Amino acid sequence: MKKFFDHPLTVRAIAALISAYMYFVLVTSRVQVVTVVPAPLIAGPVVLASWHQQIPMLPIMNHPNPSKLLALVAASRAGALIRKVAIWFGIDAVEGSRRRGGLVGARTLIRAAxxxxxxxxxxxxxxxxxxxxxxxxxxxxxLARLPLIPCAAWPVRGKTFNTWDRFRLPYPFGTIRVAYGEPLRMLTPAELGDALDALTAHVQETTTNSKS
Structure with a gap:
């Protein structure tokens, strides 16, 4: 069974099914931007950051940006699948993590920037x-000398899975709330984490009493 799911054709088929579902979600969803869109995001290259659970909403979060996007994904089977899905939405991806390929991934990102x-x-x-x-x-x-912009997106209708990141899968025909922060000044993990927590809480405000 493991060999079946690792087969390139199987991975491509799964990626195509996921991409078709996400495309259907995106075209049937109402996007509500609940903050001001930062000027650098509209102007050109930036570094976007969100919590891992919100990866499915990346095409929406990146929508105002005119530059080609390159995402860093895990050097794993899941990362390889995400990479193939990203291609369907015009997003390039490079694999890297702290354990596998991190330095190579960082160099690729900086060159792309x-x-x-x-x-x-x-x-x-x-x-x-x-x-x-x-x-x-x-x-x-x-290192890339780009503005770091925190962002968050949350589908009002969706499923939160019991995974390490509390992965949020959006449902079709719903509302997806999006929030952006201003470019960070201190560029510290603590500042970024605080900004992402605040933005995530902001986009979740209307879903507090809803069922996931």
Whole structure:
């Protein structure tokens, strides 16, 4: 069974099914931006950061940005699947983690930033702890000399899974709330974590009394 799910054709088929579902969700959902969109996000390359649980909403969070996006994903089977799904939405991805390929991934991100790409990093990825920001995003933003913009997105209708990151899967025909913070000044993991917690709480405000 493991060989079946590791087969390239199986991975491609699963990625296609996930992509089709997410496309259906995106075209049937109402997007509600509940903060001001930061000027650097509209102007050009930036580093976007959100908590790992909100990865499915990346195409929406990145929508205002005109630059090609390159995302850092885990060097794992799940990361390989995410990478194939991202391609369907015009997002490039490079694999890297603290344990496997991290240095290579960082170098690729910095080179891409210097060629005009925006970057996306989940500071609590790839295996947690959830909502504890590590140094990757802040270090990359500093080295790439790009504004680091925290963001959050939350589907009012969706399923929260009992995974390490409390992964949130959006349902079709719902509302997805999006919030952006201003570019960080101190570029520290603590500042980034505080900003992401505040933005996530903000987009969850209307779902406090709803069932997930």
């Amino acid at each position: 210097r060629s005009g790409h925006s970057l996306y990093i989940t500071p609590d990825g790839s295996r947690g702890p959830a909502r504890i920001a590590k140094e990757g995003a802040t270090q990359i933003a500093r």
